[in-house]
Amino acid sequence: MPTYLLIGEDTYSIQQKLTVFKSKLDSTWLAFNLHIYALEALAEAIATARTPPLADTKRVVVVENCQFNQFGEQQLEILQMLPSLPISTTLIFTGKSIDQRLKVAKHLLKYAKLHEFEIIAPWRTDLIEAAIAHRAKQQKLALTQPVVSYLASAIGNDLARMDSELTKLRVYANGQPLSFTEVKRLVSSTTHSSLQLAESMRKGDVALTMQLLHELRSTAEIPLVILST
Structure with missing residues (x-):
């Protein structure tokens, strides 16, 4: 009865983790062995989790967008079934x-493995660079440190775009080293000003913050992009 808690604001990484779990199911019978429920259907989700898989050795049940502080005695009673779930079921809660x-968290953590997915702070360029270097290595893409630093400035903490841009670079490189000029031409810097804005706000520099905000608005930067950075 493997049970997991996938918790955090980094929904992209959570979805990637869910994809890994889904990939272990037989694609032919996916519709019968992959089940996604809202929190309101917790009782149905647990009932499904207690059912053996159909024509496969595994079943995956996901309860999405859980607000654990809203779990009451009724939900806690339903979760008493966790120890009796079959080993063939992987039960996943996201939030x-x-x-x-x-109380509900203490109960869940008796049986579930906790995985936390937090968004990298936009001013932590060291962590952004580390994430880029790690993902580049996974894609067997050799990047110099100046290139990694540029990509961190150009992409920021957007992991979805990070993966997309690195995939593009890998395809373009075709196993060959990439120059700084090539990378700069292929990957445009769209978050640099937003990162500067975040840094100026962190330092409390009101004048620079207002200047950068004016520049971003004058270039028609989408407000949600600024906020996400």
Whole structure:
């Protein structure tokens, strides 16, 4: 009865993790052995999790967007079934946060493995560079440190775009080294000003913050992009 808690604001990485779980199912019988429920259908989700898989050795049940602070005695009673779930079922709960002091959290953590997915702060360029270097290595893409630093500035903490741009570079490189000029031509810098804005706000530099905000608005930068950075 493998049970997992996928918790955090980084929904892209959570979806990637879910894809890994889904990939272990027989694609022919996916519609019968992959089940995604809202929190309101918790009882149905647990009932499904207790059912053996159909024509496969595994079943995956996902309960999405859980707000654990809203779990009451009724939900806690339903979760008493966790120890009796078959080994063939992988049960997954996703949510943005979980207070481990809650009664329901303590119960879940007796049986579930907690995986946390937090968004990298936009001013932590060291962590962004580390993420780029790690993902580039996974794609067998050799990048120099100046290139990694440029990509961190150009892409920011957007992991979805990071993966997309690195895939593009890998295809273009075709196993050959890429120059800084080539990378700069292929990957445009669209978050540099937003990163500067975040840094100026962190430092409390009001004048620079207002200047950068004016520049971003004058270039028709989408407000949600600014906020996400």
